[in-house]
Amino acid sequence: MSVRTGAGYIEALRAMNPNVYMDGKVDSVIDHPAFAGIIASYADLYDLQKVDERLTYDENGERFAASFLVPRTEADLVVRRKAARACAEYSGGMLGRTGDHMNAALTAFSQAGAWFADADPQFEKNIVDYATWVKENDLLLTSTIGSPQVNRSVSASEQGGGETTLRVVDQNDRGIVVSGARMIATNAPLADEILVMPQTVLRSSMDDKPYSFAFAVPSDIDGLTLLCRRPLRRGTSAVDEPLAARFEEIDAVCIFTEVTVPWDRVFLFGHPAKSNTMFTHTGAAALMAHQSVTRTTVKTEFYAGLLAEMSEAIGIDGYGHVQDDIAQALVAVQMGRSALRAAEADGYVNDVGFFQPAMEPLAAVRTWYPRYFQSLPQAIRKFGASGLTALPFEGDLDGDLGGDVDRFLQGKSLPGGERVRLFNLGFDAAVSSFAGRQALFEYYFHGDPLRMASAYLSAADTSSHRDLVRRILDRTRRDGRRLK
Ligand SMILES: Cc1cc2nc3c(=O)[nH]c(=O)nc-3n(C[C@H](O)[C@H](O)[C@H](O)COP(=O)(O)OP(=O)(O)OC[C@H]3O[C@@H](n4cnc5c(N)ncnc54)[C@H](O)[C@@H]3O)c2cc1C
Structure with missing residues (x-):
């Protein structure tokens, strides 16, 4: 298999049995209402690969997700960007854990065999085989990096007296045995696999050896519990919750209880100094940033469009401060696009042998955007004002009160029902619990x-x-x- 279908993804999810808790044990992820919308969206994204050529590329007559294309030239980076863009357009950039994000890391790792072999030749084989398997089966991966937030005034390995952070507690013929927790893996209950990556930043002494590893496990491996936060949507219609209904990615704490990770799933172990550079020295950080800056640029486009639509709908588009906010969003779009083009144009063949985008422009956006993003929902709230509360349920738009809705909730350029639909989008982008989690997510996305x-x-x-x-x-x- 090369490119998966939505049905194939759902079938695989049905066959899995992850140990998920969300206000009690979740018997079936696939049948739980909190996951219905997001599963449908991820399935849609898989199906889109069959119709949107930007999302795939040809390799020896077979099509693969373009996020697996190993860039050899600037043109290849453009192919990768267009694919990341197509994927982000689907959700207006709201989906932060689409497969292309971790595929970017795996693509880099797959080329960095010598870097892994430097620790152990077996690690090279493991990572290359694993990346090939993920690519050929078009699997969905998420990842987890951070340690539990017990006491940030001491190192990760000292959290909770050294008892809480995920660590290697044993090793045997079958593999390493790990116990402890990782703070968050977004989407873990819906992913085929979880990449458990080195946490930043380990001390380079051997004290941190038990904490220095990279491996992958299926989301339903024995001994792994995924403890989810509460869902943010109320579960009404997609008109009432246009973003939350389809794009809510659930975050989960990953609790490992003596999980045996087979040796062929271990990519690094026992090299704290090397662990610290795994993303930078393999080129993974650059490919991941190229994907994420593409996504956040599309997200800014979405907010710019929403600001323009809302301001026109209620006739505030002629005011200077409103124009200023929209102009700032458009400027931000151009900064994202320019950084991407600069990173591609200044790309180079890196030490592991592929053409990587230049990190400087991407790092600049990565450093600036988390804080800039917060101004976008703020502008939506400023524009919408009480209009973001005058939002009846979908059922009341056409029912007994349909005439009143059309009369009293009309906008300058929109009938009542249409204005409510547009402002519902504003509510979900700036006011709802979903919007709050988006703001938190963007703020901490890169750390x-x-x-x-x-x-x-x-x-x-x-x-x-x-x-x-x-x-x-x-x-x-x-x-x-x-x-x-
Ligand atoms: C919605 C969401 C989804 C996420 N999804 C994922 C995921 O899928 N996979 C994943 O690996 N991670 C995920 N994360 C985690 C994300 O990477 C972290 O939030 C981020 O790295 C910050 O770490 P922390 O949350 O532990 O914050 P902390 O490090 O605990 O920081 C909390 C506060 O303390 C301050 N602080 C702490 N230590 C120091 C210090 N040494 N010096 C100065 N200030 C300090 C910080 O500035 C901050 O204000 C997610 C986070 C969120 C919010």
């Missing part, structure tokens, strides 16, 4: 933005900027007396 900014600064080369300052200072010193 803590404040520490990301510090890391960005430490990696940045400021010498040319400082030279500029020194040259001007030198000139003022030279000209000082002469221009008195």
